[in-house]
Amino acid sequence: MKERTLLVIVLVTTALLAAGFWVAANVNLMPAEASTRAALVDQLFRAMLGLAAVIFLLVEGLLLYSVLRFRRSKGDEGDAVPVHGNRALEIVWTVIPALIVVVIGSYSFRVLAASETREADPIVVNIHSRQFSWSFEYPAEGVTSTDLHLPLGRQARFLITSDDVIHSFWVPEFRVKRDATPGQIAELLVTPSRLGAYPVRCAELCGVGHASMGLSSQAVVESPEDFQSWIEKTRALSNDPVTTFNTMGCNGCHSLAAAGAKGVVGPVLDGLGQRAGSTASGQDAATYIRTSIVKPGDQIVPGFADNVMPRNFGERLKPEQLQALVDFLMAQ
Amino acid sequence: MTSDAIAAKPARAWRRYLGWSTDHKVIGVQYMVTSFFFFLLGGAMAGMIRAQLLTPDSTLVSAEAYNRLTTNHGSVMLFLWILPVLAGLGNYLIPLQIGARDMAFPRLNALSFWLLVPGGLLMLASFFVGAAEAGWTAYVPLSVAGPDGQTLWAISVVLLGTSSMMGSINFVTTILTMRTAGMTFWRMPLFTWSILATSILVLTATPVLTAGLVLIAMDRLVGTLFFSVPAGGDPILWQNLFWFYSHPAVYIMVLPAMGAISEIFPVFSGKPVFGYKMIAISSLAISLLGLTVWAHHMFTSGMDPRLRVPYMISTMIIAVPTGVKIFSWLATIWGGKIRLDTPMLFALGFISMFLIGGITGVFLAAIPIDLHVHDTYFVVAHLHFVLFGGSVSGAYAALYYWYPKVTGRRLDERLGKIHFAANFIGTNLAYLPMFLAGLLGMPRRVVNYDPRFTQLNQLASLGAFLLAASVLPFLYNVIVSWVSGPKAGDNPWRAKALEWKTSSPPPAHNFDTPPVVTEGPYDYGEPVQVSLAATPAAAGD
Numbered sequence: 001m002k003e004r005t006l007l008v009i010v011l012v013t014t015a016l017l018a019a020g021f022w023v024a025a026n027v028n029l030m031p032a033e034a035s036t037r038a039a040l041v042d043q044l045f046r047a048m049l050g051l052a053a054v055i056f057l058l059v060e061g062l063l064l065y066s067v068l069r070f071r072r073s074k075g076d077e078g079d080a081v082p083v084h085g086n087r088a089l090e091i092v093w094t095v096i097p098a099l100i101v102v103v104i105g106s107y108s109f110r111v112l113a114a115s116e117t118r119e120a121d122p123i124v125v126n127i128h129s130r131q132f133s134w135s136f137e138y139p140a141e142g143v144t145s146t147d148l149h150l151p152l153g154r155q156a157r158f159l160i161t162s163d164d165v166i167h168s169f170w171v172p173e174f175r176v177k178r179d180a181t182p183g184q185i186a187e188l189l190v191t192p193s194r195l196g197a198y199p200v201r202c203a204e205l206c207g208v209g210h211a212s213m214g215l216s217s218q219a220v221v222e223s224p225e226d227f228q229s230w231i232e233k234t235r236a237l238s239n240d241p242v243t244t245f246n247t248m249g250c251n252g253c254h255s256l257a258a259a260g261a262k263g264v265v266g267p268v269l270d271g272l273g274q275r276a277g278s279t280a281s282g283q284d285a286a287t288y289i290r291t292s293i294v295k296p297g298d299q300i301v302p303g304f305a306d307n308v309m310p311r312n313f314g315e316r317l318k319p320e321q322l323q324a325l326v327d328f329l330m331a332q
Numbered sequence: 333m334t335s336d337a338i339a340a341k342p343a344r345a346w347r348r349y350l351g352w353s354t355d356h357k358v359i360g361v362q363y364m365v366t367s368f369f370f371f372l373l374g375g376a377m378a379g380m381i382r383a384q385l386l387t388p389d390s391t392l393v394s395a396e397a398y399n400r401l402t403t404n405h406g407s408v409m410l411f412l413w414i415l416p417v418l419a420g421l422g423n424y425l426i427p428l429q430i431g432a433r434d435m436a437f438p439r440l441n442a443l444s445f446w447l448l449v450p451g452g453l454l455m456l457a458s459f460f461v462g463a464a465e466a467g468w469t470a471y472v473p474l475s476v477a478g479p480d481g482q483t484l485w486a487i488s489v490v491l492l493g494t495s496s497m498m499g500s501i502n503f504v505t506t507i508l509t510m511r512t513a514g515m516t517f518w519r520m521p522l523f524t525w526s527i528l529a530t531s532i533l534v535l536t537a538t539p540v541l542t543a544g545l546v547l548i549a550m551d552r553l554v555g556t557l558f559f560s561v562p563a564g565g566d567p568i569l570w571q572n573l574f575w576f577y578s579h580p581a582v583y584i585m586v587l588p589a590m591g592a593i594s595e596i597f598p599v600f601s602g603k604p605v606f607g608y609k610m611i612a613i614s615s616l617a618i619s620l621l622g623l624t625v626w627a628h629h630m631f632t633s634g635m636d637p638r639l640r641v642p643y644m645i646s647t648m649i650i651a652v653p654t655g656v657k658i659f660s661w662l663a664t665i666w667g668g669k670i671r672l673d674t675p676m677l678f679a680l681g682f683i684s685m686f687l688i689g690g691i692t693g694v695f696l697a698a699i700p701i702d703l704h705v706h707d708t709y710f711v712v713a714h715l716h717f718v719l720f721g722g723s724v725s726g727a728y729a730a731l732y733y734w735y736p737k738v739t740g741r742r743l744d745e746r747l748g749k750i751h752f753a754a755n756f757i758g759t760n761l762a763y764l765p766m767f768l769a770g771l772l773g774m775p776r777r778v779v780n781y782d783p784r785f786t787q788l789n790q791l792a793s794l795g796a797f798l799l800a801a802s803v804l805p806f807l808y809n810v811i812v813s814w815v816s817g818p819k820a821g822d823n824p825w826r827a828k829a830l831e832w833k834t835s836s837p838p839p840a841h842n843f844d845t846p847p848v849v850t851e852g853p854y855d856y857g858e859p860v861q862v863s864l865a866a867t868p869a870a871a872g873d
Contacts, residue, residue, distance in 0.1 A: 029772070030771055030772070031771075031772050041703075045695070045701055048698065052692075056691060059683070062662045062666070066662065070667055072670055079669065079856040079857035080601060080856070080857055081857060083604070083606060084604050085607045085609075086607075086663075094655075097651055098652050101652065101694075104648060105645050108701075109641055109699075116637070166474065172773030175700075175704040176704060177632050177707070178703075179633040181633065184568075199782070201773065203707035205471070208394075208396050210395075212780065307477070
C-alpha cells in the first residue's frame with residue numbers, strides 16, 4: 001500500500017470517528033428521562049447513534065465521492081479497469097460489521113438485564129385496559145384511578161391486562177411499553193426518577209378510539225408524601241360516581257360535562273336524565289340507565305354499534321357504586 | 333413453447349396483454365402494469381392519510397375511515413404493488429437471463445397472474461361492505477370482531493399468497509432445470525440469484541401466513557374459536573403465524589430489488605460486479621437468516637422474555653450479509669467509468685436510502701430501544717425507508733433499465749431525471765421527520781395526534797405530496813415513449829448479460845438460436861466471450 005493511500009485512510013477514519021463521537025455526545029432526540037430505565041436506554045441509543053453516524057457518513061461519503069470522481073468522460077466508449085474482487089477487503093467488511101453487531105448485542109443485553117432487575121418492596125399496580133381507556137388499581141392500597149400516580153424512586157411493578165382487544169401501555173418518558181393482551185397478565189418494571197406528569201399512550205391499534213385512548217390519563221410521578229396523600233384522598237372518593245365513571249372507563253367512549261369526559265365513540269350522556277324515562281317503552285329512567293350499564297346490548301341507541309361496550313359492569317361494580325352511578329346519571 | 337405465444341402477431345401486440353397468455357414476457361408486463369395501477373391506488377390512500385395528518389385534530393376523515401385507509405394502504409402496497417411488480421420483473425427476465433424459451437410451467441404462470449386480479453378486486457370490493465380496519469397486521473381479537481370486509485381481506489390475501497407461491501414454484505423449477513448450455517450456477521446473473529433466494533423464502537413462509545388467515549376466516553365465518561380468549565384461544569398464536577411470513581416478506585420485497593441494482597451498477601460503471609459470489613451467497617444468507625427473526629416484532633407482546641435475546645441476535649446478524657452487498661456495490665462503482673443515466677440514479681438512490689432503513693433496523697433489533705420505539709412513527713419511517721427508499725427505488729431502477737428491452741424504445745432521460753429528483757427529495761422529506769416524531773412519543777396508526785408533532789407531520793405530508801406528483805412524469809414518459817419514443821436498438825446500455833444478446837423486444841421464443849454461455853455476465857473490460865452458438869447440437873439443457 002502506498003504511503004499516501006495509508007495516510008488518507010488514517011485521516012478519513014479519524015474524521016469519521018470524531019464525527020461519531022460528536023454525534024453520540026451532542027445529539028439528543030429523546031423526550032425527558034423520567035425513569036432509571038430511560039437513562040440506560042438513552043445511553044445505548046446515543047452510542048448506537050454515534051456508530052450509525054460513522055457508517056452512514058462512510059457509505060454516503062464513498063457513494064458521493066465515487067459519483068463525483070469516477071465519471072465517464074464524453075466520447076469514452078471503453079470500459080474501466082476490471083476488478084473482480086479482493087479477498088482481504090471482503091473479509092474486512094464482513095468481520096468488522098460482525099464485531100459491531102456483537103458489541104451492540106452485548107450492550108443491549110446488559111441494558112435489558114439492568115432495567116428488568118427486581119428491587120425490594122415494589123409498589124404493585126394492576127393496569128386494566130379496554131376500548132378506550134385505562135384504569136390503575138392499587139391492590140395493597142385499595143384504590144383505583146384513571147391516572148397513574150407513582151412515588152419517586154420506588155420501583156413500580158405493573159401487571160397489565162386487557163378486557164377486550166390488544167392495547168399497549170406506553171409512557172414515552174419511561175422509554176418502555178408493554179402490550180395489554182386479553183387473557184394474559186404481563187409484568188413490567190419501572191422505577192420513576194423524575195417528578196412530573198407524563199402522557200400515557202396506547203401504542204397498539206385497538207379500534208376507532210385508538211388515537212384518543214388515554215388522553216384523559218396521565219402518569220404522575222410525585223414525592224412519597226404527595227403520593228400517600230393522593231392515595232388517601234382517592235380512597236375517600238371510592239364511591240363517588242364521577243370517580244367510578246372515569247375509573248371504569250366510561251369516559252373513554254362517552255362524553256359527559258359533569259365528569260369532564262370527552263369520549264366520542266358512544267352516545268353523549270349530557271341530558272340523559274331528562275330523556276331516559278322515555279327512551280325504552282315500559283322502563284322508567286332509573287331502570288333504563290341501570291340496564292344500559294349492566295346489559296348494554298339490550299337497547300342500542302340508533303346509530304351506534306353493538307358489542308362495543310363491555311358486558312361485565314354488573315360484576316365489576318359494587319352495588320353501592322352502581323346505585324350512586326345511576327343516581328348521578330339521572331341528575332344529568 | 334405454447335401455441336398462442338407463437339401465434340401473437342406484432343401488429344396486434346398490445347391486445348395480447350388484455351387476455352390469457354402463457355408467454356412469460358406478456359405475463360411479466362401484465363404483472364407490472366396491473367401492479368402499477370394498484371400502486372396509484374395505494375398512493376391515493378396514502379395521500380388521504382397525509383392530508384388528514386396535516387393538522388393534529390383534523391376531521392377530514394373519520395377515525396373509522398382512517399383505520400380502513402391505513403389498513404388497506406399497507407395491504408395494497410405490499411401484496412398488490414411491490415410483490416407483484418417484482419414478480420413481473422422476474423417473469424419477464426428469468427427465462428431471458430438463463431437462456432430459456434419460457435418458464436417451466438407456462439399455464440401455471442398465467443394462472444398465478446390471473447389470481448392477482450380477483451385477489452385485488454376482493455380487497456377493493458371490501459370497501460362496499462365495511463373494509464378491513466385492524467391494520468395490515470390484522471391482530472386478533474380486533475380483526476376477528478371487525479366488519480365483513482375483514483373476511484374479504486383475509487380471502488384476498490390467501491389468493492395473493494397462493495399466486496405468489498405458484499410463481500415461486502415456477503421460478504425455482506425454471507432456474508434449476510432450464511438453464512441453457514454453459515449457464516452454470518456461478519454464471520447466473522445476480523438478479524436470477526436474487527429471485528431464486530426470494531422464491532425459496534416465499535415457498536417456506538407463505539403457507540404459514542395462509543394457515544393463519546384461514547383460521548381467522550373460520551373464526552369469522554363458521555364460529556370456530558381459535559383466537560377467542562374466553563374460549564381458551566391465543567391471540568399470540570396469530571402474531572407468530574403472521575410474522576413468520578411477514579418479516580421474511582420484507583426480504584421477499586427487497587432481495588429482487590437488490591438483484592436488479594446488482595445488474596445495473598456494473599453496466600453503468602463499465603466494470604465487473606465486485607465480489608460476485610459473495611453477493612450471490614449473501615442473498616441466500618439473508619433469505620435463510622430471514623426465517624429466524626420473526627419474533628423481533630413481538631418484544632413488547634407476551635413472548636417468553638428469555639426468547640427475546642436469540643431473536644435480537646439473529647436480527648442483527650442480517651446486517652452482516654446486507655453490509656457485504658452494500659460494500660460490494662460501492663467497490664463496483666469505485667474506479668469505474670460512471671454514466672449517470674436514470675437507472676443508475678435510482679440504483680444510487682436505493683443505496684443511500686436503503687442504508688437508512690438498514691441502520692434503523694439494527695436500532696429496532698436492540699430490545700431496550702425497541703421497547704420504546706415499537707409501534708411508533710419510528711417504525712413507520714424505518715419500514716418506508718426499506719420498502720419505498722429501497723424496494724420501490726429498486727423497482728424504478730429496474731423499470732428504467734429494462735424498459736428498452738421490453739418495448740424496443742428509449743425513455744426520455746430528462747423526464748427520468750426529474751422523476752428521480754422528485755422521488756429522492758420526496759422520500760427523505762416524507763419519512764425522515766417520522767423518525768423524530770416516533771422517538772418523541774407519537775404512536776403509529778393514529779387519526780389525531782399531540783399538537784407538538786404538527787410541524788414534523790406537515791413536513792412529512794409535504795414530502796408525500798411531492799412523491800405523488802413525482803409519479804406524473806414517470807407515467808407520461810412510459811406511455812408516450814412506448815408509442816413514439818426513439819428506437820432503442822437491441823442493447824442500448826451496452827450490457828453483457830444474456831437478456832441483451834437477443835433482440836429488443838425479444839421474439840416470442842426469446843432466442844433465434846439457443847445461446848451457449850462460456851463466461852460470466854459482468855465481464856466488462858475484457859473481450860466478449862458470451863457467444864450465440866449457431867449449432868443446434870449445443871442447444872438445450
